[in-house]
Amino acid sequence: MSDSQPSSSSSANSNLSGELPKQYKPAEHEQRIRAKWDAAKAFHADPQRVLKGEAKPYAIVIPPPNVTDRLHLGHALNNTLQDVLARSHRMMGYETLWMPGTDHAGIATQAVVERRLKKDENLTRQQLGREKFIAKVQSFKDEYEAIITEQLKLMGCSCDWDRQRFTMDDVCARAVREAFFRLFKDGLIYRGKRLVNWDPVLQTAVADDECYDEEIDSFFYYLRYPLVHASAPTGGGAFQAPRQMTPVTWNELARRGYPGAENHPGEQQAWVTVATTRPETYLGDTAVAINPKDPRAKSLRGLFIDLPLVGRIIPILEDDYVVLPAAMQEDPEEAKKDPKAMFATGFLKVTPAHDANDYELGFRHKAAIEACGNAVLINIFAPDGSISDKHGWTDIGDAHLFVGLKREAARKKVLEEFKARAVGSSSNSLLAETKPYRHSVKHSDRSKAIIEPYLSDQWYVKVTDDRLAPAANRALVEEQTSKQQSSKQQIKTNGDGSLKFYPARYAKTYEQWHDNIRDWCISRQLWWGHRVPVWTKHLLQLPIDKSETNDKAASDSFANTDDPANPEDFPWSECALQSSHDPATGAWISHACPPAGRPDIIEALEAKGYVQDTDVLDTWFSSALWPMSTMGWPNPALAGKDFEGLLQAFNPTTTLCTAREIITLWVSRMVMFNRYLMPEAWPPSEPRASARAATAPDLTTGGQGRGPLPFRNVFIHAVIQDGEGRKMSKSLGNGLDPLDIIASHGSDAMRFTLCQMTTQTQDVRMPMQKDPSTGRNTSPKFDLGRNFANKLWNAARFTMSMLGGTTHPTSDIPHPTSLVDKWMLSRLATAVSEATAAIEQFEYSNYAQSVYDLLWRDFCDWYLEAIKPTVASDPRQQAVLRASLDTILRLLHPIMPYVTEAIYEQVRLLPAASIDGLTLAAPRKGDLLCTAGWPTAAPSLRDAAAEAAFERTRSLVTALREARSQHQVAPKRKVTLHAPASLLKPDEAALVQTLALVETIDTGTQPTGAVAITFEGKQLFLSNLRDAAAATAPGATGSVNDAERERLTKLIADSEKSIATLEGRLNNPGYAQKAPPAMVKQTQDQLAKAKADRDAAKAALAALGSNA
């Protein structure tokens, strides 16, 4: 054994309590213990043991922390909970793999490094260049990965550190390439031009989850759009330039029946008023819409809008998406509750390129818009959010004065111009009105910029395909799904119906997410991440009708056609190909995705002028592969020798332990990818041992969404908030660094407190305080854990002082006979089963509480106190004492690994005797507790009679202590108890004497001057409460009597209250009839006891006499 501190173990046989300090000092042990674990490779998982059938597998993959920052307390919670699972199952005999690693966290990391670069060197990433910038990010990542790893190790996480991965390392990168290739080939990854959340500062698309909403004070602007006639050229089609338009007058509108038109000067040009919060986007308007139910709609048919300054002619669409003004609705009062109806004019400006709803609306009326000679989408912004005529906007007209302005400036300018100009020759300003309006606006998490809905080309995963999101829902266990199984006999494919959430309510979140899912945009215009493995070439001279832009047959035929210039010399058949069409340039674009691991094909593509996509993949794309990629998928042999058998042994993993915000981002995607990409028949067969056949299974098959799950259980734990219920965050300064807690309280203390807090609730609060001595944030909550560790330490110290000197073997006495020993073993048996059950159900708080009570309340408060007089001379008791401590150490180890391991170093050397029914298997590796067996206790150890007898004795002890306290008996003074001989059996009497400091139990009559206590309706007496001098001192008796009178009076009142309640219940006729007989009996017993207590107290009170 490579012990870094051999002196401690060599001296273990001597009296240890003298050597060990009175307080447990975590810092003196944690590093040494960790070194022993490492040296023994205690946490290294061996897949061969699983494949040979020597052990069942238990596997967890860590939710890889982002390399953006140090770990915070939420991580500490998450990883503690995982470690508890890993350590407990390892002890239970499972071959346990806890796979560690970190996530490159694309946008988050890039944003952090960009900020740092700006601050430290005043450079942008563009100024630095892609290559140098990535090198910077890489070194940043190295720095934080090291910190995170260190933090996890200090927390005591029993990860298999030899297998640590990073989402961008070579092994994971291979998985990304393979997954992308497969999905691309199968048509589940496609190129699409859509509105995305655009961050104009970082200039990338961001996901919804990378945004937050913030309410801002803004305005509704009311813009007047002039109405015109516009004559279509003969033969239909688009309007020809120069456009012919003539103003529509109010007179004409009045003739057409437009309500209210008569209120305007008849000969002047008429207008409609649109309401908008974003006037600057009017430059991209391609229509105005009105609800068909609007009474004005009919009279506007055939008329057009002349878009101010731009001069674009746009149609007036009728669409019931448009909200009617409140006054026009059937129930105007009800409508007033809808702010939109209150602000609406009934006319909606339609800007399809810059608003998601307008996008939908625009394409519903594509023909009408194009009939005016306009594209549906007119993009007026450059990627930086400035007005631009270079990105799809051509009919500038008089609006060139806006070009180049940023969004905010453009808005101001548009408002100025509209205010200054009038409708036609009238005096009516184009800006009709401005009303204040508060609404929420989407912002980018990383740059804090307001998100711009922006048209761009992106890569999407078609998660709506039945093989992805619906397949993920089919994975749910039946009791957690709302979907009706079409038939009981329906054959379940691999992975169907075996995914279970804890707590169950989260299955609903998961299911609803998939029911409402939209295709997943996976490209990001960033530099830090997995580069999109697609090579692209624009092909201008393709013999395909360009007007058939969306014709699938045409694109398919292209996809199967080689580069026309060189049809023969290229391995097209190995590439996955797609094509798209750019309407702006008229070019066909060929997209080629080469198979993973084929640099030769890439070289050939590039030689032909194909260029790799500059985008990178959404971080979650690689995270989604985590349970596969970390184990070497798709080719473990390529990943290295250590990967042999890993996937077979450990995928599907057992449990995923994470926070609820991750259900949609990560859990969902892992399920989809695992089920889609892994072979349908996986593991290859049962038992897994046969998977060791000479030919490795082909891991690149699958593709039906019927594959195995990445994990069977998903445990969702609480989110830690600060004392005020706010999220912990850097900006609020209310975060806690686990290392600060470890420094102040110790790792075990932190872990215990976190476990003890983990109930099924959705968030927990952690009041934060500044530690005055260090200036670091801490929380008094952790005192609980520190005190508990200290308690264990001292219980062990005491135990060893009792047993350390014993040399005689105790193995010949496996059946303890004394009450307290039988009671202790019964308590151990109960606690073992409680703890084990709680772990299986992820009830961490119950688990922690159960062991807490076992150690502190049962073992320390009662057992140790009870055995003090007897243990030195009772080998049977010594055996129970040692076994009890050993059991407690094992039960507690998963929560508090360091202190238990440190104690076990000593305890394992003490002489031991086996106890029938209690199994404490020896460690598997290096004499380490972390590899020792989880305790098992036979039901025979449960001893109801002993528990009842002990309980009764304990309540007498409590009553005696209460009387002592009330009568101010000196703490060390031994008193005399007067009680009938039949009251207590000998060992019960012995316990009472020890625990209540009773010198003798006098079975004779009550002496004068004794005080009475009531116990089980009987009067018992205590005497010899003070020495003679004190007893005869002036006022002494009086004070005793006063206290006693007060106590008895209160006791009588309490009893009367109970009697009233209990009698009321029994007098209820329905109770006796309907309640279970046992319940009625119990109530009757309680009533009898209450009455006896009352009567006894009354008698005692009377005996005291009045104290005049």
Place this chain on the structure above:
RNA sequence: GGGCGGGUAGCUCAGUUGGCUAGAGCAUUCGCUUUACAUGCGAAGGGUCCCGGGUUCGAGUCCCGGCCUGCCUACCA
């Protein structure tokens, strides 16, 4: 707007299919440097279980309604 939580002692929280006189830790009060532990030991006080109905012999627990509070999600002219 939709979904999911929470509201129990001064504070942080338990309370398992309805069945105790509603519990724990911290804090408070009293007494103890008691030979394992003052990070400790013994004792005590402290509750309209958010409000209003209902079901039941019986409700902190189940049902309906309301109030407060948090999270997720969608939308926002």
